[in-house]
Amino acid sequence: MSGEWWWTYVVIAVAGWLATDIWRWMGVLTGNRLDEDSEALQWVRAVATALVMAVTAKLVVFPTGTLAGSPLWLRIGAAAIGFLAFLLAGQRVGVAVVTSTLLLGFGLYWLGV
């Protein structure tokens, strides 16, 4: 059965689509009961933010692909200096993105990665 062409689509639909949308639907059902100024929503906001930031920090600390072989100090340094520049520039997101990307690009080039 697993040799049929449509089997892969079944795997994607069950192990991908259903596996992700279950949580989105549960989010709607939970969020529908939360009041915009409630304490519970404050907690949900905190959990959502901490989750997203944990995923984000892991992208920098444990990258896959091309960056996997680059030094940790370069990645953290580029991200940290970019964030600092963003704070100094009145929280302009573009400043962070351009600074970090250029620093990392120059760093990789200089190290010959």
Next chain:
Amino acid sequence: MRGITSLPALILMTSFVGFSAFAFEAGITRSEAIFMTISIWALPAKMILVGMMASGAHVAACFLAVTLSSIRMMPMVASIVPEMRNEKTPTWLLLVLSHFVAITAWVFAIQRLKDVPRQYRTTFFAGFGITLTLTNTLIVAVCYGLVEAFPPVVSGALFMLTPVYFLASIWATARHLVVKLAFIIGVVAGPLMALVAPDFDVLYAGIGGGTVAYLVERFVIRPRKAAQSGVANER
């Protein structure tokens, strides 16, 4: 639909060019990659599924790995729903729209929804979310199989765009102190937990870190602020 040419949307598009290359290398066909993009949408879940499928894992194991990595969707969706709906919004509409929530659309929603009149918020989100998903599906369709044309220095630097964008934009849109606390705890706890408990790291960092941030704000910072303003009022 000006949102679609904004910085975050453009950054996400470069990530999907990367996904196309990854899917091609892992032996996923073009139409399978397209189906994945439209049906799963969240990029980390797709990367995990492709990795699992490439290793020949059983469908149940694939389901488990993807679903554990996607639990974060629940608080993400729950935190924007109260802002998005009004009294008349039907639940089925929110269930349909929730499919288009992933990190980029979530950041976009917490940034912009507050400036949109409440009765137009679902339409506004639908316009952005659906366009973003379809655009990236098109990108996967077109870019699939194109050889990685970028030299490693460029692709490495491009990879950095996504995390740095999230760092800056989530901090810039944090309207509550508790969100900033959760941000800092999440950034530190994510990589630390990956060393201690690699399978459930994001969950521990998120649920544990978010709860700590909430408790600190609620029981340490808020009473102190209240006490200070109380003293100020007496003078």
